[in-house]
Amino acid sequence: MICLGIESTAHTFGVGIMDDDGNVLANVKDSYTTEKGGIIPTKAADHHAEKCGEVVQKALDAAKLTMKDVDLISYSMSPGIGHTLRIGAFAARVLALKHGKPLIGINHCIAHLSIGEALTGAKDPVLLYASGANTQIIAYEGGKYRIFGETLDIGVGNFLDSVAREMGYGFPGGPKIYELSLKKKRFIELPYSVKGMDVSFGGLLTNIKQKIDSGKFSNEDLAYSTQETVFAMLLEVSERAMAHCDKKELLLGGGVACNIRLQEMAKKMCEDRKAKCFILENQFNVDNGAMIAWQGILEYKAGKRMKINESIIDPYQRTDEVNVDWK
Ligand code: AMP
Ligand code: MG
Secondary structure, three states, rough: OEEEEOOOOOEEEEEEEEEOOEEEEEEEEEEEOEEEOOOOOOHHHHHOOHHHHHHHHHHHHOOOOOOOOOOOOEEEEOOHHHHHHHHHHHHHHHHHHOOOOEEEEEEEHHHHHHHHHHHHOOOOOEEEOOOOOOEEEEEEEOOOOEEEEEEEEEEEHHHHHHHHHOOOOOOOOOOHHHHOOOOOOOOOOOOOEEEEEEEEEHHHHHHHHHHHHOOOOOHHHHHHHHHHHHHHHHHHHHHHHHHHHHOOEEEEEEEEHOOOHHHHHHHHHHHHHOOOOOOOHHHOOOHHHHHHHHHHHHHHHHHOOHHHHHHOOOOOOOOOOOOOOOO
């Protein structure tokens, strides 16, 4: 079975094609970026509407397939920015209707975990899902994907983007913060905010803004200290979730998981507790169509079916609201 998956939860319009043996036949994307400032939802949606036809065709070309070879269309139904989700759902509906293919809408956060299992061999990991808008510690426990810890305000990626924006850089800011951090001279103490199993970045962002405005600290030192502080927070709650669930695997996912320093710190934590750390290729950490295709295959094979008039979007669906019948 071959599935074409469409991703459009935020800045990325992605189309992936996978078969049910777990082979990635194509994974193409086009992302909305800015020189200065963050994502403007209507502009990101315009970007997706403009690029969707081209990205679908590029994915089919890369896989050397035509729509005739595709057995299933899947799309990100939730969670995400309503404006952009709507374009992906619309494109999926058009393809399904035009070519007479079944259609399935899936949860994006769970897709990050499933693609990790498919491509790394992880069996039952705790996922540290660190992306732009989302920061959650997710694991499968008691018949559901449960959130063991999460951000109480903004996602860690958006937080890094905001720090970079304050320093005068555009979107995405995460890679810029990493580059700056390599030129650091010293560590600057910053507020560390872990609250039970949750983390928060709002106060920290205010504190860093004040430090930037004061002119007393270099961007390099601030970038380095920001990374050390927030990655320690994320790994503290990830480790506690692993201990609580008695799981021996950690999987990193989301765009921030591309960060080499976060990867180093995660590997060290896992080594210390004799656990395995699974890290994906960057193309599968960031938002991508392949993971949407794979999640579609898992759910379709488990019997899930969706009529066109049920193919909604649900920007606020929580990971633990999803009925899991494919495990
Ligand atoms: P996603 O929403 O999962 O596509 O991830 C996008 C987020 O990942 C943005 O906030 C980026 O700034 C962030 N990001 C991408 N690459 C890196 C990196 N190397 N280090 C830190 N953050 C990154
Ligand atoms: Mg994501």
